[in-house]
Amino acid sequence: xxxxxxxxxxxxxxxxxxxxxxxxxxxxxxxxxxxxxxxxxxxxxxxxxxxxxxxxxxxxxxxxxxxxxxxxxxxxxxxxxxxxxxxxxxxxxxxxxxxxxxxxxxxxxxxxxxxxxxxxxxxxxxxxxxxxxxxxxxxxxxxxxxxxxxxxxxxxxxxxxxxxxxxxxxxxxxxxxxxxxxxxxxxxxxxxxxxxxxxxxxxxxxxxxxxxxxxxxxxxxxxxxxxxxxxxxxxxxxxxxxxxxxxxxxxxxxxxxxxxxxxxxxxxxxxxxxxxxxxxxxxxxxxxxxxxxxxxxxxxxxxxxxxxxxxxxxxxxxxxxxxxxxxxxxxxxxxxxxxxxxxxxxxxxxxxxxxxxxxxxxxxxxxxxxxxxxxxxxxxxxxxxxxxxxxxxxxxxxxxxxxxxxxxxxxxxxxxxxxxxxxxxxxxxxxxxxxxxxxxxxxxxxxxxxxxxxxxxxxxxxxx
Ligand code: PM9
Numbered sequence: 001x002x003x004x005x006x007x008x009x010x011x012x013x014x015x016x017x018x019x020x021x022x023x024x025x026x027x028x029x030x031x032x033x034x035x036x037x038x039x040x041x042x043x044x045x046x047x048x049x050x051x052x053x054x055x056x057x058x059x060x061x062x063x064x065x066x067x068x069x070x071x072x073x074x075x076x077x078x079x080x081x082x083x084x085x086x087x088x089x090x091x092x093x094x095x096x097x098x099x100x101x102x103x104x105x106x107x108x109x110x111x112x113x114x115x116x117x118x119x120x121x122x123x124x125x126x127x128x129x130x131x132x133x134x135x136x137x138x139x140x141x142x143x144x145x146x147x148x149x150x151x152x153x154x155x156x157x158x159x160x161x162x163x164x165x166x167x168x169x170x171x172x173x174x175x176x177x178x179x180x181x182x183x184x185x186x187x188x189x190x191x192x193x194x195x196x197x198x199x200x201x202x203x204x205x206x207x208x209x210x211x212x213x214x215x216x217x218x219x220x221x222x223x224x225x226x227x228x229x230x231x232x233x234x235x236x237x238x239x240x241x242x243x244x245x246x247x248x249x250x251x252x253x254x255x256x257x258x259x260x261x262x263x264x265x266x267x268x269x270x271x272x273x274x275x276x277x278x279x280x281x282x283x284x285x286x287x288x289x290x291x292x293x294x295x296x297x298x299x300x301x302x303x304x305x306x307x308x309x310x311x312x313x314x315x316x317x318x319x320x321x322x323x324x325x326x327x328x329x330x331x332x333x334x335x336x337x338x339x340x341x342x343x344x345x346x347x348x349x350x351x352x353x354x355x356x357x358x359x360x361x362x363x364x365x366x367x368x369x370x371x372x373x374x375x376x377x378x379x380x381x382x383x384x385x386x387x388x389x390x391x392x393x394x395x396x397x398x399x400x401x402x403x404x405x406x407x408x409x410x411x412x413x414x415x416x417x418x419x420x421x422x423x424x425x426x427x428x429x430x431x432x433x434x435x436x437x438x439x440x441x442x443x444x445x446x447x448x449x450x451x452x453x454x455x456x457x458x459x460x461x462x463x464x
Pocket of ligand 1: 055
């Protein structure tokens with residue numbers, strides 16, 4: 001084999017591997033049996049039966065030697081652990097909020113926030129729903145309303161900031177329901193369900209200006225805000241020379257409060273928080289956390305977990321880290337684009353999203369083409385992915401009707417610092433193999449549907 005001189009200089013990950021976890025390849029016949037036994041739901045597979053696990057980037061990150069060393073410095077005092085103060089300092093330094101309430105993961109922060117801020121009949125506008133966020137809003141008596149720009153619903157649209165809020169839609173909601181019925185505007189950047197699409201700083205400022213005029217607070221879902229900051233640095237005029245850490249702090253400064261699943265950006269396996277500049281909200285959250293999570297200085301976490309988070313935050317805002325993280329997603333996405341495989345464009349920050357409608361146009365959405373595609377990829381290669389379409393969207397809380405979103409996607413999600421370029425090649429080749437046999441694919445019928453967040457535990461069989 002001979003190699004031509006490359007026309008560019010490559011970059012590589014800013015780390016080397018110190019410990020490995022063996023993974024096992026299974027046979028095609030075994031995988032067909034495993035997915036059948038799992039009711040055609042990749043969440044119900046055993047992880048030991050998965051070869052490359054791209055279900056989620058949540059809690060699946062590899063920690064650094066410094067984070068592991070910090071785990072040994074866990075102060076497991078019931079009250080006032082020094083790791084809590086280290087975490088608080090890291091959140092204040094990098095996200096900018098004054099007050100911190102730790103929680104065991106993101107949805108616990110969403111639960112506490114929703115219980116405090118939402119009253120029955122309230123409306124919460126946001127840039128596309130997220131599953132757990134919307135459910136907690138509904139359980140508190142609120143209704144989510146989507147104010148994302150129209151481009152977000154079109155997988156082929158290549159606009160650089162498809163996570164933006166439509167200011168016109170937000171204005172309309174405020175005019176229609178009145179500011180008093182809107183406890184807060186919920187902003188996520190990037191937008192997970194839209195394909196990891198970012199929000200621009202300019203748009204965040206416009207949302208802030210509008211909300212300020214109506215005295216409506218902004219709550220940021222900061223789960224992957226560092227990826228959002230990276231996209232701002234790469235795509236938005238005026239930010240090229242700013243560090244991701246600086247951009248993150250500016251982005252958060254336009255908001256009042258944040259909920260966080262630290263299992264993503266913060267490079268840990270468990271953890272989350274609610275952080276705010278509002279002293280009244282802080283006091284209520286600090287009180288409520290003792291009911292559901294634990295004392296306000298540990299929030300359901302061990303001291304060692306808070307230390308790993310504090311150190312993870314510092315590592316997560318480094319420019320070379322985030323370039324490599326998003327760069328790996330781009331590498332995989334560009335492979336698929338080169339082969340003409342339909343994916344959401346532009347390529348997202350944490351995952352490549354396959355457009356299952358375009359992939360399997362012969363399968364109606366009522367037969368869950370994205371769910372079927374996750375199964376077909378698993379059977380082909382043992383690669384586990386996640387459905388982000390009609391199954392995830394669930395049912396309307398009031399009418400009980402199924403939601404059929406425009407985006408019917410499979411998320412191929414990359415954990416941070418876990419897999420290599422060779423793994424990405426194997427994944428891309430498997431997706432291509434399934435794409436080449438797409439005409440033979442069949443849809444699914446749901447045979448068991450749990451009441452809440454059905455995508456986690458629903459079961460299916462092959463449709464006729
Ligand atoms: N996200 C994900 O895989 C984990 C479970 S849901 C399939 O993408 C956002 C934007 C998230 C998120 C979790 C949460 C909840 C809030 N906001 O999982 O409770 O992506 O820590 O966070 C998942 P927790």
